[in-house]
Amino acid sequence: MPADRLLPDDESAAIVALARDFAAAELAPRAAAAEEAGAFPRELFRELGRLGILGMPYPEELGGGGQSYEVYLQALEELGGAWASVGVGVSVHVMSCYPLATWGSDEQRERWLGELLAGDLLGAYALSEAEAGSDPGAMRARATRVADGYRLDGSKAWVTHGGEADFYTLFARTSKDRARGISCFLVPGDAPGLAAQAPERKMGLTGSTTATVDLDAVALDADRVIGAEGDGLSIALQALDSGRLGIAAVAVGVAQAALDHAVAYARERRTFGKAIIDHQGLGFLLADMAAATACARGVMLDAARRRDRGLPFSQQASIAKLVATDTAMKVTTDAVQVLGGYGYTKEFPVERLMREAKVMQIFEGTNQIQRLVIARHLARGAGR
Amino acid sequence: MKICVLVKEVPDAAVEKRIDPSTGRMDRSGEKNLNPYDTHAIEAAMQLKEGGALQVDEIVAVTMGPESAVRALHKAVSLGADRSIHLTDAALAGSDVAATGYALAKALEKEQPDVVLLGQQSDDGECYTIGAVVAEHLKAPSLTQVIKLDVVDGGLRCERQAEYGYDTVQVSLPAVISVGDAINEPRYPSLKAIMGAKKKPLETASAADAGIDASLVGGDGSRVQCGEFKAPPAKAAGTIIEDEDTDATVEQIVAWLDERKLI
Numbered sequence: 001m002p003a004d005r006l007l008p009d010d011e012s013a014a015i016v017a018l019a020r021d022f023a024a025a026e027l028a029p030r031a032a033a034a035e036e037a038g039a040f041p042r043e044l045f046r047e048l049g050r051l052g053i054l055g056m057p058y059p060e061e062l063g064g065g066g067q068s069y070e071v072y073l074q075a076l077e078e079l080g081g082a083w084a085s086v087g088v089g090v091s092v093h094v095m096s097c098y099p100l101a102t103w104g105s106d107e108q109r110e111r112w113l114g115e116l117l118a119g120d121l122l123g124a125y126a127l128s129e130a131e132a133g134s135d136p137g138a139m140r141a142r143a144t145r146v147a148d149g150y151r152l153d154g155s156k157a158w159v160t161h162g163g164e165a166d167f168y169t170l171f172a173r174t175s176k177d178r179a180r181g182i183s184c185f186l187v188p189g190d191a192p193g194l195a196a197q198a199p200e201r202k203m204g205l206t207g208s209t210t211a212t213v214d215l216d217a218v219a220l221d222a223d224r225v226i227g228a229e230g231d232g233l234s235i236a237l238q239a240l241d242s243g244r245l246g247i248a249a250v251a252v253g254v255a256q257a258a259l260d261h262a263v264a265y266a267r268e269r270r271t272f273g274k275a276i277i278d279h280q281g282l283g284f285l286l287a288d289m290a291a292a293t294a295c296a297r298g299v300m301l302d303a304a305r306r307r308d309r310g311l312p313f314s315q316q317a318s319i320a321k322l323v324a325t326d327t328a329m330k331v332t333t334d335a336v337q338v339l340g341g342y343g344y345t346k347e348f349p350v351e352r353l354m355r356e357a358k359v360m361q362i363f364e365g366t367n368q369i370q371r372l373v374i375a376r377h378l379a380r381g382a383g384r
Numbered sequence: 385m386k387i388c389v390l391v392k393e394v395p396d397a398a399v400e401k402r403i404d405p406s407t408g409r410m411d412r413s414g415e416k417n418l419n420p421y422d423t424h425a426i427e428a429a430m431q432l433k434e435g436g437a438l439q440v441d442e443i444v445a446v447t448m449g450p451e452s453a454v455r456a457l458h459k460a461v462s463l464g465a466d467r468s469i470h471l472t473d474a475a476l477a478g479s480d481v482a483a484t485g486y487a488l489a490k491a492l493e494k495e496q497p498d499v500v501l502l503g504q505q506s507d508d509g510e511c512y513t514i515g516a517v518v519a520e521h522l523k524a525p526s527l528t529q530v531i532k533l534d535v536v537d538g539g540l541r542c543e544r545q546a547e548y549g550y551d552t553v554q555v556s557l558p559a560v561i562s563v564g565d566a567i568n569e570p571r572y573p574s575l576k577a578i579m580g581a582k583k584k585p586l587e588t589a590s591a592a593d594a595g596i597d598a599s600l601v602g603g604d605g606s607r608v609q610c611g612e613f614k615a616p617p618a619k620a621a622g623t624i625i626e627d628e629d630t631d632a633t634v635e636q637i638v639a640w641l642d643e644r645k646l647i
């Protein structure tokens with residue numbers, strides 16, 4: 001059963017239905033084999049680009065789909081539930097377009113944004129480093145001013161699409177100042193001196209590449225800096241507020257998928273003369289899974305609607321990311337329990353969903369960092 | 385030339401279908417969608433247009449149904465139709481297959497299409513017959529269950545699925561052709577096409593607008609009267625033969641078939 005949604009109008013319902021149909025026909029049947037093989041589905045992203053999904057939440061005048069976050073996130077939920085690697089990839093691509101779309105000059109947007117939003121190109125977001133994850137102010141990769149632009153040196157870690165991306169929205173140090181010394185750059189994927197290391201060997205999301213990207217005297221033109229020099233950390237954190245909503249959406253999709261699989265199984269599987277869903281012990285477990293998933297979606301949509309109305313939403317985005325990813329972890333774990341021994345095998349998708357859920361508590365700000373963000377808002381008296 | 389595609393709004397595939405005992409009609413509440421078979425008909429029209437062997441000037445989606453059926457038309461134009469016609473009238477509600485086919489044919493008469501395409505069956509009624517009824521009224525040849533369409537000698541060369549294999553039939557135009565889902569892989573509507581759907585012309589026509597004789601449509605104009613409905617009897621459990629030794633298994637299957645005089 002697809003999630004029962006209240007969408008603003010018929011058009012947005014058709015857009016979410018497109019995502020659901022695409023997910024059911026193109027993603028779900030391929031996910032298990034590609035994850036097993038660690039095969040990155042580059043062609044699927046081109047197809048998503050052609051359909052207009054990769055530029056969905058950006059204004060039409062910039063070449064995007066002009067959709068609200070309320071609609072975009074629910075479409076993303078459908079994609080992520082069918083294949084989390086693709087959902088995460090879409091979210092990362094959309095986030096990597098954010099600095100250029102929001103902070104770029106008209107000239108820069110004119111030049112680069114069109115093909116990014118049209119999905120001809122795939123983006124990556126390079127903020128973390130081996131020694132600077134939760135604390136981006138500790139980053140060491142540097143951009144040195146040279147005669148005709150910048151020279152980049154250092155390494156960026158945990159880059160989703162590292163080695164596959166056509167462009168990197170990359171953060172590097174332009175001065176020693178901890179907070180004001182970071183700048184944002186748009187780096188072409190084929191820039192000489194930029195090289196991705198071998199992809200990480202991960203527990204889940206194995207269909208999506210994650211790699212360290214090394215920068216060895218990468219030469220960049222001066223017009224490749226997005227925003228002013230020193231604005232980088234503000235840009236990064238702002239982009240993450242929106243990116244976290246994308247991750248929340250994928251997590252809700254994963255939880256919903258686990259719930260759907262568990263309910264389908266529990267209605268079929270019989271013990272002691274009845275379907276196991278009719279045993280109260282399992283019925284209540286499934287009820288709690290359904291309630292948790294609905295709550296996570298509600299919290300995510302509340303943050304999305306605030307964003308769509310131009311209200312502050314940073315705290316709500318952190319709450320959404322925290323709640324949705326913790327929910328995904330709990331619900332997928334319980335789904336494995338519902339399927340019993342079968343749930344622990346690779347014949348059924350719930351063990352994969354459980355492995356995928358785990359990383360969502362870690363990336364785009366660990367859930368400890370989300371709590372830190374929320375607590376800071378509370379301490380400032382900005383908590384509503 | 386002009387291609388008209390007949391489309392229908394049906395309950396979504398995920399919805400369990402049931403008859404409303406108080407009306408004797410299908411319960412059409414719940415999630416609805418464009419009949420999946422019709423998306424193949426639209427795709428077939430698009431491929432004829434894009435193929436270039438015929439000069440297709442216009443693809444028009446036509447439906448008969450209540451107000452909500454507009455969404456099926458929006459979907460049809462997002463998949464490529466240029467405009468759409470919504471035949472809707474309280475007098476049409478409850479029409480059986482013959483009455484529906486008559487009403488659709490009247491709506492099509494005004495359009496004078498060169499080709500009428502439709503899905504071979506609807507996902508709800510599953511009658512497989514509307515195309516033939518429409519063709520009868522339009523006095524055009526009817527081809528059903530077509531899974532291949534090629535432009536040959538200014539007409540269409542069609543392969544249709546038959547019990548024993550495939551018929552290859554050359555048909556001159558105008559013609560009414562119902563297509564099976566094996567004919568093509570329908571494209572997805574892009575976001576842009578979805579957002580542009582409402583901007584394409586949609587004409588609403590009443591029964592009178594289409595020149596329909598009201599005594600021939602609706603519940604009263606239909607000759608099919610539905611009485612009692614019963615669920616089909618549950619199938620008896622089958623026989624499962626464990627394949628331990630294939631020679632023995634084959635022997636058992638042959639004996640089973642032989643016993644029932646099936647071979």
